[in-house]
Amino acid sequence: MVSEILSLRNKIDIIDKNIINLLSKRLNLVSKVGLIKSKYGIPIHVPKREKSIIKSRFLIADKLKISKKLIKDLMSRIMYESYLKEYSHGFKKVNCNIKCIIIISDNNYTGILFKKMLQLSKYNVYLFKPKEINKINIIKYKIDMIIISISNESLKKIMLFILKLSKNCILVNLNVISYKYLKLILYIHKGPVLLLQPKFNSQTYNLTKKKIYYCNGRNFKYYKWFLKQMKIWGLNIICIKNLNFNNDEIFINFLKIFINFLYGLNKIKKKNKSNNPLLFNNFNLKDTILFFKNNPNFYIDNIIFNKKNIILFIESYCNKFKKFIYSIKNNQKIFLKKFNKINKLFL
Numbered sequence: 206m207v208s209e210i211l212s213l214r215n216k217i218d219i220i221d222k223n224i225i226n227l228l229s230k231r232l233n234l235v236s237k238v239g240l241i242k243s244k245y246g247i248p249i250h251v252p253k254r255e256k257s258i259i260k261s262r263f264l265i266a267d268k269l270k271i272s273k274k275l276i277k278d279l280m281s282r283i284m285y286e287s288y289l290k291e292y293s294h295g296f297k298k299v300n301c302n303i304k305c306i307i308i309i310s311d312n313n314y315t316g317i318l319f320k321k322m323l324q325l326s327k328y329n330v331y332l333f334k335p336k337e338i339n340k341i342n343i344i345k346y347k348i349d350m351i352i353i354s355i356s357n358e359s360l361k362k363i364m365l366f367i368l369k370l371s372k373n374c375i376l377v378n379l380n381v382i383s384y385k386y387l388k389l390i391l392y393i394h395k396g397p398v399l400l401l402q403p404k405f406n407s408q409t410y411n412l413t414k415k416k417i418y419y420c421n422g423r424n425f426k427y428y429k430w431f432l433k434q435m436k437i438w439g440l441n442i443i444c445i446k447n448l449n450f451n452n453d454e455i456f457i458n459f460l461k462i463f464i465n466f467l468y469g470l471n472k473i474k475k476k477n478k479s480n481n482p483l484l485f486n487n488f489n490l491k492d493t494i495l496f497f498k499n500n501p502n503f504y505i506d507n508i509i510f511n512k513k514n515i516i517l518f519i520e521s522y523c524n525k526f527k528k529f530i531y532s533i534k535n536n537q538k539i540f541l542k543k544f545n546k547i548n549k550l551f552l
């Protein structure tokens with residue numbers, strides 16, 4: 206019996222080797238497609254082609270009685286690798302008149318990612334933190350576009366700098382912005398303004414298929430090229446008429462912040478070593494669909510019977526939630542102080 210297994214395993218080894226060889230051949234072809242795309246400015250992500258690939262591979266899988274789920278997972282993983290391969294060729298520079306782009310970012314990943322993408326598209330990009338604003342010599346740099354990815358608090362501090370920008374400079378805001386600051390920006394900067402709202406995790410490093418909302422601030426035709434540029438990067442660009450966000454979305458985001466904060470706070474208090482995944486970090490529609498496929502009594506059982514005092518426990522979380530809302534609303538210093546204390550734990 207052992208020798209029978211051995212002979213089968215040998216055959217499996219050969220098949221795996223063939224799969225890897227075929228993957229390598231596929232990636233080489235993808236790379237050639239990437240080169241052509243980079244030359245002509247064709248977007249990395251081609252949804253129509255992907256749909257037809259999945260459909261035709263499903264037909265093959267069906268005939269061979271292989272699960273569609275396996276093929277779907279496999280193909281999406283393979284395609285993810287295709288995007289990375291295509292990244293390596295860089296991207297077509299859509300606007301050759303743009304000589305200098307400045308990014309001001311609070312040390313966040315989105316700012317760094319945009320710098321990388323713009324550099325891959327052959328633009329001249331400089332990244333600064335808000336506190337380095339005085340180092341930027343407006344005359345020397347001749348800024349054609351400025352991308353701001355900072356908190357509203359830091360935004361307040363760079364208003365004077367924005368005031369000095371030339372009227373031709375495109376201003377792109379890449380963060381949640383309050384109406385108050387938006388109005389102020391539009392008042393002090395008379396040039397084109399584009400408002401972006403990324404819908405991807407701040408730690409994303411591949412933008413293909415990721416969503417980004419945009420809203421016109423002023424002079425669409427002057428920054429239209431940048432939307433095209435982002436499309437080439439593979440981003441899914443969605444126009445919104447104004448900055449009214451979906452309430453459910455705001456609430457979920459708030460919960461994410463709360464859960465992460467609480468988790469950090471517990472880590473500090475209990476020196477909790479367990480590696481609980483941050484609950485809402487991977488929140489997505491798929492989870493919600495699965496959630497509703499279950500019998501609702503299952504959740505009631507989970508809450509009521511799992512732990513005798515679970516309701517009390519949840520109520521204590523509700524109290525923490527109330528305190529959290531209070532500190533965000535009325536006493537931001539408490540929140541900032543605690544945040545900076547927890548922050549040190551993860552450095």
Ligand SMILES: C=C(O[C@@H]1C=C(C(=O)O)C=C[C@H]1O)C(=O)O
Nearest residue numbers: 235238249250251254255284287
């Ligand atoms: C390779 C391409 O680029 C992407 C990757 C694909 C793939 O791995 O098969 C298919 C479509 C594109 O989203 C292509 O456009 O053909």
